[in-house]
Amino acid sequence: MSPPLFWVDAVPRLGADVTLSGAEGRHAVTVTRIAAGEELVVGDGRGSTARCEVAAITAKDTLIARAHTYAYVDRPRPxxxxxxxxxxxxxxxxxxxxxxxxxxxxxxxxxxxxxxxxxxxxxxxxxxxxxxxxxxxxxxxxxxxxxxxxxxxxxxxxxxxxxxxxxxxxxxxxxxxxxxxxxxxxxxxxxxxxxxxxxxxxxxxxxxxxxxxxxxxxxxxxxxxxxxxxxxxxxxxxxxxxxxxxxxxx
Known part of the structure; x- marks a missing residue:
């Protein structure tokens, strides 16, 4: 099964960290129960995504993840x-x-x-x-x-x-x-x-x-x-x- 997707304002490039917090962070930590070492995908809803590994859970609604791939996909045609x-x-x-x-x-x-x-x-x-x-x-x-x-x-x-x-x-x-x-x-x-x-x-x-x-x-x-x-x-x-x-x- 593919990793879950969460929305962020800015998608990190390869090797950069991203903090997932607020409603998306709460969903990841308390609902999906993602743990350190597991993978997730973050996206901006505008074509950019990054596959990340969770580095740390820092609160009930916050985690830090590091991007190990980055991709941009254009809208399909037509x-x-x-x-x-x-x-x-x-x-x-x-x-x-x-x-x-x-x-x-x-x-x-x-x-x-x-x-x-x-x-x-x-x-x-x-x-x-x-x-x-x-x-x-x-x-x-x-x-x-x-x-x-x-x-x-x-x-x-x-x-x-x-x-x-x-x-x-x-x-x-x-x-x-x-x-x-x-x-x-x-x-x-x-x-x-x-x-x-x-x-x-x-x-x-x-x-x-x-x-x-x-x-x-x-x-x-x-x-x-x-x-x-x-x-x-x-x-x-x-x-x-x-x-x-x-x-x-x-």
């Missing part, structure tokens, strides 16, 4: 942005968790027409929960990158994003149970950027689909099953991992 219509209840953070584990580079919360959930008056709280879910999921899945969480988007914002991506040669895939094509028919391996648009539990409004496809987006079906809004992005990202070089280990 980059994938998930425009996620707001799920209701606990499925909101679940959607972020699953999309992060599956490799999303950016996740944008979207107040779609048929969203039951509303962030009116609590946008900052919602964004903070999504950022926390993304950070925890990236750590759990040993990702060197924490996905960016965008500001709450309106449908006008989603149209503007889609227009820019398509104008730049990218692909916007609107996931829908009556989609016109499958992901493998989009030629995703040859583009630099992909946007996945995920509707809410009640489905996308017809005008939203019409507006986005008029801009050049494509309605896409993932398979014979109708997926929940919280799982659709993760399934699509898994397919993209196979259809592109995003999961390449070379």
């Amino acid at each position: 980059t994938v942005t998930v425009v996620q219509a707001l799920p209701k209840g606990e499925r909101s953070e679940l959607a972020v968790d699953l999309a992060t584990e599956a490799g999303a580079d950016r996740i944008i919360p979207w107040q779609a027409a048929r969203c039951v959930a509303r962030w009116t008056g609590k946008v900052d709280k919602g964004l903070a929960k999504w950022a926390s879910a993304a950070s925890a999921a990236a750590k759990q899945s040993r990702r060197p990158w924490i996905p960016d969480i965008g500001p709450l988007a309106s449908t006008t914002d989603v149209r503007a994003l889609s227009s820019d991506v398509i104008a730049g040669g990218g692909i916007v895939a609107v996931l829908h149970e009556h989609g016109a094509v499958g992901l493998r028919d989009l030629g995703v391996a040859d583009v630099g950027e992909i946007v996945l648009v995920i509707g809410p539990e009640g489905g996308l409004d017809d005008t939203e689909i019409a507006d986005l496809t008029a801009l050049g987006a494509t309605s896409v079906i993932l398979g014979p099953q109708v997926l929940r809004t919280s799982t659709a992005a993760a399934v699509a990202l898994g397919a993209l991992g196979v259809l592109t070089d995003r999961w390449s280990t070379t």
